Amino acid sequence: ISPAGDGRVEFEQLKTGLSAAGLMLGDGDYKAVWAAAGGDVYPNGRVSGRVDINGFLGVMQNQQRDEERMMESGYAVHMRSSLNKGWGVRDDAAVLPITGMNRGKSRPMDHASLVDEAVVEEKLTRSADRFAKWEEQVKSDLQAHKPSVMKLFRVVEPGTVTDQELREMGGGREGVPLGYKEVRKGLQKAGISVSDRDFETVWRRADKDCVGSVTFNDLTRAFAVADTPKESPSRKKFALPHMTDEEPTSPIKLRNTPATSEKDHIGLWMLQSNPTFISSFQNCLSDKREVSSDDFVSALSLSGVVLSDRDARELFRRAQLSSGGG
Known part of the structure; x- marks a missing residue:
């Protein structure tokens, strides 16, 4: 130069x-x-x-x-x-x-x-100090209101109900996966109150694979709540086969949240390797091959990917670069 x-x-x-x-x-x-x-x-x-x-x-x-x-x-x-x-x-x-x-x-x-x-x-x-205190508060609230949160996700402890009742409830040991709005309203009803901005951080932690829904274990594991089972391999099904936990994934930092942790990263590869997202995303775009930034951001939201406007547009720029600028 x-x-x-x-x-x-x-x-x-x-x-x-x-x-x-x-x-x-x-x-x-x-x-x-x-x-x-x-x-x-x-x-x-x-x-x-x-x-x-x-x-x-x-x-x-x-x-x-x-x-x-x-x-x-x-x-x-x-x-x-x-x-x-x-x-x-x-x-x-x-x-x-x-x-x-x-x-x-x-x-x-x-x-x-x-x-x-x-x-x-x-x-x-x-x-950073504020975020550390907030993180501990969310963890404490999830622990204190654990029975209500389990009820929200229809989690049933083994031996507490009959098989027939279990089938009627539609839950189980893992419970049922819920979407963004369901979890937001459910936590409020359970007595766990967080701002919209802070709940975005909660969601990004829990839905780390960007599948558009989370289970009870996803939520409690994200904040290391006591007595949370180890991660189920099924929740990792969208990871690229050649990629291990030690390999870099070029994540996009969610900069609009204060001092977020390494868990709050979303990489373009996560979305590209998620068939559920790809199908929903294509439907939202009516299978267009070229889209504007505004259409891209809107389709992300409709597909269940919760991002700030700034981060969604950063993802659009990364998508442009990965496709050769088209």
Whole structure:
């Protein structure tokens, strides 16, 4: 991306190179990357100067090392991403020299960035603390109201009813799978009250295979409720045959929920390998081969996949890339 071949680029050249590599960011994010690489960014939004691409790669490597150290830190899973610092001027990274008309002038980013990072980190830490407390509260509520939740899913303990009664109830040891709205209303009736936004996180945890329904065991296992049976192999039937738990799945982070955990990921492969979803999704699109972003998002919702609008559109972008941009 350096026309002169000297490894130095201007802002538009760096932006073009990142876009061509598949990193699609907003203008503000591009400027944050530019500042992190040593470029000039002013309060009015203007950028100037040239940066050494090797310096930019060095910042990227430092960021990667930070993330690796955090992964090995022993923090709870859902706190790791929250405690990582984002783009910004680092106090341990060399700042490229200022040349030309900017010589002798200080750059606002040199002084403000570290303060801004501290404020952002404090907010994210509070968010992580809030999520940890919320997660424990949901677990406690599920445990306290377990009989009511079992009744909701028609779960029957062995030996408590006759075979005839069991057939009439339509339940059993696993109970019956229920959809999003049924679980939402049922938990409210059982005395477990969560906001719409928090329930989305509950659902994403429980329906981790994106089948559009969850069982009693799915729900209680997602929050490690006591006396929950081990996972049934049947709930993993949509996993790709060549994929193991140790292999990466390129998940899309559900960024609209505060400090969500690694369990709250949805990868495009999950939907592609789910025949129930594919059939429902195709019906919603009337078997169209090409669809707009709005139609794609609408069909996801009608197919029972619960995502925020932002994450649904991110999934659409990933689908475009996987199909060659079509």
